[in-house]
Amino acid sequence: MPPKLQNLYYQRAAGTEKPCFICRRPTTIVLAAADVSDWLYTCAGHLTDRGFASAYEPPEEKADALGSVSQEDIAQVKEEYEERLRRRREKKEEKEGDKSKDKDKGKKSPASPSPSPSPAPTSQPSHKRFVLHKDIFALRVAEKRRVAQTSQAKEVGRSLPGAPRGALG
Numbered sequence: 047m048p049p050k051l052q053n054l055y056y057q058r059a060a061g062t063e064k065p066c067f068i069c070r071r072p073t074t075i076v077l078a079a080a081d082v083s084d085w086l087y088t089c090a091g092h093l094t095d096r097g098f099a100s101a102y103e104p105p106e107e108k109a110d111a112l113g114s115v116s117q118e119d120i121a122q123v124k125e126e127y128e129e130r131l132r133r134r135r136e137k138k139e140e141k142e143g144d145k146s147k148d149k150d151k152g153k154k155s156p157a158s159p160s161p162s163p164s165p166a167p168t169s170q171p172s173h174k175r176f177v178l179h180k181d182i183f184a185l186r187v188a189e190k191r192r193v194a195q196t197s198q199a200k201e202v203g204r205s206l207p208g209a210p211r212g213a214l215g
Contacts, residue, residue: 051079057093
């Protein structure tokens with residue numbers, strides 16, 4: 047039985063050139079499955095072709111790109127909002143106090159706190175991920191199935207008895 051294939055391939059570089067899976071031109075770009083049970087050589091031009099493969103973006107990364115906000119960002123915005131409210135109250139109190147006093151004596155602007163630099167998250171370099179077009183992936187699955195069936199047929203053929211070799215009669 048052929049191994050279960052997953053339609054997620056990582057772009058890697060090979061040391062030697064081999065023919066492209068589609069056009070047979072020599073290339074060093076390899077699309078390999080995570081467990082390296084399946085790989086295929088492909089040209090750079092085919093990686094940009096939507097009919098061959100598409101860049102893969104996990105669903106959680108899509109959610110982050112669409113506006114999911116981290117807890118640190120929420121806390122920072124809350125602090126900034128509370129600081130603005132506090133300044134408004136202080137200004138309001140100063141205005142009430144300034145009505146009876148001279149405006150120049152009572153006005154002092156509070157120093158704004160400098161934003162603390164937040165450490166940038168360390169991103170680990172990773173290979174580009176691709177999902178093959180359904181027809182191309184079906185070709186890969188069919189090829190793997192054919193290879194597995196051929197090897198299975200050879201094993202079964204060894205266990206069968208041989209044909210008679212002697213003369214009849």
